Amino acid sequence: xxxxxxQPRPVEAPHHPVEVPLADxxxxxxxxxxxxARFGHIGSALSIADVLAALYGGTLRGEGDDxxxxxxxxxxxxxxxxxxxxxxxxxxxxxLETYCGDGSALGAHPEHAFxxxxxxTGSLGHGLPYAAGAALAARTLGSARRTFVxxxxxxxxxxxxxxxxxxAAHQRLGRLVAIVDLNxxxxxxxxxxxxxxxxxxxxxxxxGWSVHDVDGHDAAALRxxxxxxxxxxxxxxVVLARTQLGHGVSFMENQIPWHYWPLSDEQFAAAxxxxxxxx
Amino acid sequence: xxxxxxxxxxxxxxxxxxxxxxxxDLGFSVLEPFGERFPDRFYxxxxxxxxMVGVATGLAEAGMIxxxxxxxxxxxxRPYEFIRNGPVLHQLPVRIVGVxxxxxxxxxxxxxxxxxxxxxxxLQRGLTVVVPADTAHARSALEQxxxxxxxxxxxxxxxxxxxxxxxxxxxxGRLARVRDGGDVALIALGPxxxxxxxxxxxxxxxxxxxxxxxxxxxxxxxxxDLADLLAGVPLAVTVESHFVDGGVGTLVAEVxxxxxxxxxxxxxxxxxxxxxxxxxxxxxxxxxxxxAAGISGAARSALLAAR
Numbered sequence: 001x002x003x004x005x006x007q008p009r010p011v012e013a014p015h016h017p018v019e020v021p022l023a024d025x026x027x028x029x030x031x032x033x034x035x036x037a038r039f040g041h042i043g044s045a046l047s048i049a050d051v052l053a054a055l056y057g058g059t060l061r062g063e064g065d066d067x068x069x070x071x072x073x074x075x076x077x078x079x080x081x082x083x084x085x086x087x088x089x090x091x092x093x094x095x096l097e098t099y100c101g102d103g104s105a106l107g108a109h110p111e112h113a114f115x116x117x118x119x120x121t122g123s124l125g126h127g128l129p130y131a132a133g134a135a136l137a138a139r140t141l142g143s144a145r146r147t148f149v150x151x152x153x154x155x156x157x158x159x160x161x162x163x164x165x166x167x168a169a170h171q172r173l174g175r176l177v178a179i180v181d182l183n184x185x186x187x188x189x190x191x192x193x194x195x196x197x198x199x200x201x202x203x204x205x206x207x208g209w210s211v212h213d214v215d216g217h218d219a220a221a222l223r224x225x226x227x228x229x230x231x232x233x234x235x236x237x238v239v240l241a242r243t244q245l246g247h248g249v250s251f252m253e254n255q256i257p258w259h260y261w262p263l264s265d266e267q268f269a270a271a272x273x274x275x276x277x278x279x
Numbered sequence: 280x281x282x283x284x285x286x287x288x289x290x291x292x293x294x295x296x297x298x299x300x301x302x303x304d305l306g307f308s309v310l311e312p313f314g315e316r317f318p319d320r321f322y323x324x325x326x327x328x329x330x331m332v333g334v335a336t337g338l339a340e341a342g343m344i345x346x347x348x349x350x351x352x353x354x355x356x357r358p359y360e361f362i363r364n365g366p367v368l369h370q371l372p373v374r375i376v377g378v379x380x381x382x383x384x385x386x387x388x389x390x391x392x393x394x395x396x397x398x399x400x401x402l403q404r405g406l407t408v409v410v411p412a413d414t415a416h417a418r419s420a421l422e423q424x425x426x427x428x429x430x431x432x433x434x435x436x437x438x439x440x441x442x443x444x445x446x447x448x449x450x451x452g453r454l455a456r457v458r459d460g461g462d463v464a465l466i467a468l469g470p471x472x473x474x475x476x477x478x479x480x481x482x483x484x485x486x487x488x489x490x491x492x493x494x495x496x497x498x499x500x501x502x503x504d505l506a507d508l509l510a511g512v513p514l515a516v517t518v519e520s521h522f523v524d525g526g527v528g529t530l531v532a533e534v535x536x537x538x539x540x541x542x543x544x545x546x547x548x549x550x551x552x553x554x555x556x557x558x559x560x561x562x563x564x565x566x567x568x569x570x571a572a573g574i575s576g577a578a579r580s581a582l583l584a585a586r
Binding site (some may be wrong): 122 | 320322325327329330332333334335336337339340341342343345348359361364365367369429451456
């Protein structure tokens with residue numbers, strides 16, 4: 001059984017002043033922790049900072065067994081999730097700083113054994129089936145809670161995603177919300193060159209989903225879009241979040257190698273300065 | 280056996296609302312009693328086994344006990360990574376029901392032969408594997424394990440006769456001793472135990488005293504019970520409608536080695552995936568040395584070779 005997420009705890013020395021928008025605080029924490037740990041997947045994490053700011057900045061509701069579930073299906077971007085948990089006071093700094101440490105539950109992909117994580121992921125194509133099950137469970141148990149799942153665009157190459165897409169539409173899971181991080185970049189190339197996803201909105205539409213297009217780097221717009229989704233809809237919802245790999249750090253933006261590369265000291269300083277100066 | 284399994288599941292669901300049943304579009308004339316009684320907890324997820332196990336993981340995370348149902352090959356291998364990363368990694372009570380072990384779908388050909396399901400799933404140490412030998416045992420096994428707080432794979436047969444001498448109470452992690460004997464132990468998996476009993480009768484006619492035992496679970500496996508049995512016989516013959524690797528033959532070899540026993544071992548099972556060789560279950564079992572005559576012959580020849 002999953003344990004309930006840890007309750008928000010006051011953090012004595014937050015990394016970043018609360019005047020800075022949550023998405024940028026998440027970005028700064030991503031940069032600091034990835035630099036400290038000398039670990040990559042930075043571009044993928046920066047890509048979803050605004051989506052997580054929307055979800056963890058107020059969209060996700062409830063506590064305990066009846067909390068709304070969130071599945072980070074693109075598990076390789078988990079540093080953004082740890083950063084969101086930290087910046088919203090759900091985990092403390094000492095916990096955050098175990099990221100990629102020996103013996104830590106905070107590895108480079110999320111583990112359900114770490115209480116704030118609802119589902120372990122890391123192998124692409126698992127998240128939407130899990131989320132469909134979570135949404136079906138909520139309906140079967142008579143709960144109004146919603147289920148959110150964040151997928152990468154390249155993950156849509158996996159056939160299991162479309163198995164779950166057909167299932168969720170057939171079951172009319174209107175309280176299921178899939179968000180696609182549509183940054184157009186995958187491990188070895190641009191999605192348009194590897195497996196072209198377009199016309200993506202029409203594809204989801206054809207699978208029976210309600211499609212919503214939004215700027216994936218506008219946390220307020222994301223929040224407004226998600227919060228306005230009709231839970232009574234007979235169709236599950238997919239939010240196509242138009243994003244950029246590495247968003248916020250100009251030398252990373254849309255650059256394929258930043259799917260993997262870690263930061264040098266010089267790059268780290270430049271990246272932090274750019275994110276900090278943006279506000 | 281599968282009908283009795285589903286009848287028992289329906290009875291359990293009557294008093295336990297956590298139970299749900301998912302099928303990958305299989306189970307015609309088997310699943311109807313559950314589906315008609317509990318339409319709100321019965322889902323045909325379509326021909327999509329990966330999604331079925333993923334959905335079951337989501338259901339179990341919310342406190343439900345989902346059973347997923349398909350032919351053994353499709354239930355075990357198509358969603359294998361989902362089983363590992365889902366219920367095993369999350370330690371959730373998903374139940375995978377694989378129907379038709381070995382050659383039960385004989386005329387359907389190689390894609391339908393479940394010859395490695397037990398072996399590949401046994402590798403997942405966080406998953407319990409249950410293989411009932413007859414209908415009474417299937418009922419008992421389900422009743423006694425359905426609430427276990429870990430995932431389970433049930434290898435369930437379409438049918439099969441009662442096993443003479445088999446106590447109908449299933450005990451997880453224990454060896455079912457069907458009869459005693461000092462010359463050879465016939466150790467069977469699933470309904471082939473019936474053939475092992477017949478083989479023991481034939482051997483008795485020849486003055487060979489054969490014990491018969493049935494392995495009905497892995498993780499936990501009946502290692503200590505097997506060690507006790509094996510310590511009393513010079514020869515063990517394992518009998519399974521499965522590849523000779525990964526199942527009962529491998530388990531018995533492990534027990535012999537880890538306990539330092541002098542018992543010799545002859546493994547009866549399938550050596551390679553048959554290609555272009557279909558037929559009835561009885562034909563295929565016999566072709567692979569798994570009929571009663573094949574089992575008694577294997578025991579006889581192994582005893583002669585040791586003299």
